[in-house]
Amino acid sequence: MTGYRLGDLFPEMFETEAASQQVHGVAFDSRKVTGDDVFVALAGAKADGARFIMDAVGHGAVAVVSGGPRPADLPAGVAFAQVEDPRLALALAAANIHPRQPRTIVAVTGTSGKSSVADFTRQIFQALGHEAASVGTIGVVTSKGADYGSLTTPDPLSLHASFDRLAGEGITHLAMEASSHGLDQRRLDGVRLSAGAFLNLGRDHLDYHPSVEEYLAAKLRLWELLPDGAPVVINRDEPYADAAAEAAAMAGHPIIGIGRKGETLTLLRNERDGFSQRLTVGFDGQELSVALPLVGDFMAGNALVAAGLAIATGEDKAASLRAISGLIGVAGRLERIGEANGGLVVVDYAHKPDALAAVLTTLRPYATGRLICVFGCGGDRDKGKRPLMGAIAAEKADIAIVTDDNPRSEDPATIRAEIMTASPRLQEIGDREEAIRAAVKMLKAGDLLVVAGKGHESGQIIGDRTLPFSDHDVVRKALSEFQG
Ligand SMILES: CC(=O)N[C@H]1[C@@H](OP(=O)(O)OP(=O)(O)OC[C@H]2O[C@@H](n3ccc(=O)[nH]c3=O)[C@H](O)[C@@H]2O)O[C@H](CO)[C@@H](O)[C@@H]1O[C@H](C)C(=O)N[C@@H](C)C(=O)N[C@H](CCC(=O)O)C(=O)O
Ligand SMILES: Nc1ncnc2c1ncn2[C@@H]1O[C@H](COP(=O)(O)OP(=O)(O)OP(=O)(O)O)[C@@H](O)[C@H]1O
Numbered sequence: 163m164t165g166y167r168l169g170d171l172f173p174e175m176f177e178t179e180a181a182s183q184q185v186h187g188v189a190f191d192s193r194k195v196t197g198d199d200v201f202v203a204l205a206g207a208k209a210d211g212a213r214f215i216m217d218a219v220g221h222g223a224v225a226v227v228s229g230g231p232r233p234a235d236l237p238a239g240v241a242f243a244q245v246e247d248p249r250l251a252l253a254l255a256a257a258n259i260h261p262r263q264p265r266t267i268v269a270v271t272g273t274s275g276k277s278s279v280a281d282f283t284r285q286i287f288q289a290l291g292h293e294a295a296s297v298g299t300i301g302v303v304t305s306k307g308a309d310y311g312s313l314t315t316p317d318p319l320s321l322h323a324s325f326d327r328l329a330g331e332g333i334t335h336l337a338m339e340a341s342s343h344g345l346d347q348r349r350l351d352g353v354r355l356s357a358g359a360f361l362n363l364g365r366d367h368l369d370y371h372p373s374v375e376e377y378l379a380a381k382l383r384l385w386e387l388l389p390d391g392a393p394v395v396i397n398r399d400e401p402y403a404d405a406a407a408e409a410a411a412m413a414g415h416p417i418i419g420i421g422r423k424g425e426t427l428t429l430l431r432n433e434r435d436g437f438s439q440r441l442t443v444g445f446d447g448q449e450l451s452v453a454l455p456l457v458g459d460f461m462a463g464n465a466l467v468a469a470g471l472a473i474a475t476g477e478d479k480a481a482s483l484r485a486i487s488g489l490i491g492v493a494g495r496l497e498r499i500g501e502a503n504g505g506l507v508v509v510d511y512a513h514k515p516d517a518l519a520a521v522l523t524t525l526r527p528y529a530t531g532r533l534i535c536v537f538g539c540g541g542d543r544d545k546g547k548r549p550l551m552g553a554i555a556a557e558k559a560d561i562a563i564v565t566d567d568n569p570r571s572e573d574p575a576t577i578r579a580e581i582m583t584a585s586p587r588l589q590e591i592g593d594r595e596e597a598i599r600a601a602v603k604m605l606k607a608g609d610l611l612v613v614a615g616k617g618h619e620s621g622q623i624i625g626d627r628t629l630p631f632s633d634h635d636v637v638r639k640a641l642s643e644f645q646g
């Protein structure tokens with residue numbers, strides 16, 4: 163059998179005799195165990211993996227790693243190790259199975275802007291002459307294209323398989339998103355990081371994290387994953403920047419502060435120029451002016467964090483800043499799709515309160531007519547976001563239409579009703595295609611319509627099925643139909 167020595171995958175976890183046993187691979191889902199695998203039982207959000215140990219053995223597992231004691235009915239021939247943290251053991255084993263990683267890896271955390279920053283950092287690395295990739299919500303991206311994955315921070319086995327493949331293809335620089343789930347579940351603990359960044363903290367995922375403090379603590383775990391002395395980039399203009407900086411200082415990480423209050427890259431001026439902006443940045447007693455071909459104060463912050471991450475890995479400050487002028491926006495993030503009757507349509511991924519507020523505030527000056535917003539909230543996610551997003555849309559848009567996002571296992575009408583409680587100004591059209599068509603149809607010269615929440619997504623999750631659905635395609639179809 164080609165495979166691995168158990169002791170090489172899980173050093174010091176198995177007795178000497180078991181350590182020399184050959185295993186075929188590692189699995190954390192009993193249903194995916196193939197013969198001669200080692201099964202790692204994880205305590206999850208819905209189930210305790212330890213319940214599936216016998217199922218894993220039934221599928222051919224020859225060894226088990228678990229947080230609990232050896233089950234009495236486990237056959238004698240099956241090797242067993244009890245460990246304090248099975249998720250950590252899994253992450254380290256994944257890194258042992260797939261040993262190659264790009265030489266320089268940086269990770270960004272925060273409630274909003276991670277995908278943009280990861281992609282911008284990839285683009286800056288590329289502009290500076292490196293073979294670069296990014297990993298996150300939009301998948302694994304290289305200069306050759308994207309390979310879509312479903313999680314923002316993939317599970318450790320998928321993550322390290324991607325790293326190994328990318329390193330083999332010559333990728334030397336990689337920027338990844340560190341989601342709070344990913345950090346909490348130790349998905350990144352086997353990653354050899356060079357630097358990290360903290361963007362912001364707003365309301366999200368309080369269905370998973372018991373409190374905002376614990377949500378913040380999960381994000382700040384990123385600093386613990388960095389080697390001693392590795393720099394961290396912090397957007398100083400955002401709430402919780404001080405908490406992030408304090409934790410970084412305690413862990414001995416030098417800080418690269420960016421933004422108006424940034425000490426390393428100081429945003430001195432930010433002038434709007436159509437759908438671009440010109441940033442004047444102070445650093446090391448110099449001033450540099452650079453065009454950012456994207457809209458929004460928050461995109462300027464994202465771009466400076468990306469430049470900060472390049473600088474954190476040793477790149478030249480001026481060269482990293484200059485690379486901002488070539489940035490291309492991420493699909494479905496403030497993306498201009500087209501016009502009908504002089505009204506413009508933008509597709510965006512805002513699916514949490516702060517993002518929706520930032521997007522509507524950013525787009526307001528571009529609407530000389532009405533600002534129209536079509537949005538919804540995902541099912542099986544933080545319910546507390548719903549009335550907050552409803553209130554923001556009602557306050558900041560002239561017309562706000564509540565529609566379905568990904569209802570998942572929930573009743574879509576109930577989700578909409580929870581959003582609608584926020585304001586009598588909210589309109590409701592459940593079917594997303596119908597809602598988008600109705601909004602495009604009402605466009606007049608000077609209006610701006612933002613379709614928020616699904617960005618780049620290519621499907622709508624209803625129950626346990628994902629039906630093909632793309633805001634881009636639906637908008638384009640409606641635009642061609644209603645163009646005057
Ligand atoms: C809530 C959550 O994060 N769940 C993730 C977690 O699953 P879990 O460990 O909680 O799973 P569980 O269902 O409780 O089961 C426990 C264990 O028993 C195992 N099991 C289960 C059934 C069985 O028959 N046999 C078996 O062995 C499961 O494989 C699992 O190992 O670990 C799994 C492997 O890494 C993930 O696939 C899964 O993501 C689910 C699908 C998910 O939707 N996650 C979302 C919320 C998420 O992670 N989002 C973040 C943030 C997004 C952002 O805002 O940027 C992301 O990084 O994408
Ligand atoms: N720095 C920011 N501050 C506030 N809102 C932002 C910021 N950057 C992006 N946004 C908004 O959040 C949306 C999502 O952006 P992006 O995908 O870059 O963030 P993310 O953190 O990766 O999100 P997710 O957690 O869903 O993967 C954007 O479409 C935009 O509406």
Ligand SMILES: N[C@H](CCC[C@H](N)C(=O)O)C(=O)O
Binds near residue numbers: 568
């Ligand atoms: N990574 C986020 C994506 C949410 C996208 C939104 N369209 C929704 O379905 O709520 C999450 O899993 O919570």
Ligand SMILES: [Mg+2]
Binds near residue numbers: 314339
């Ligand atoms: Mg993302």
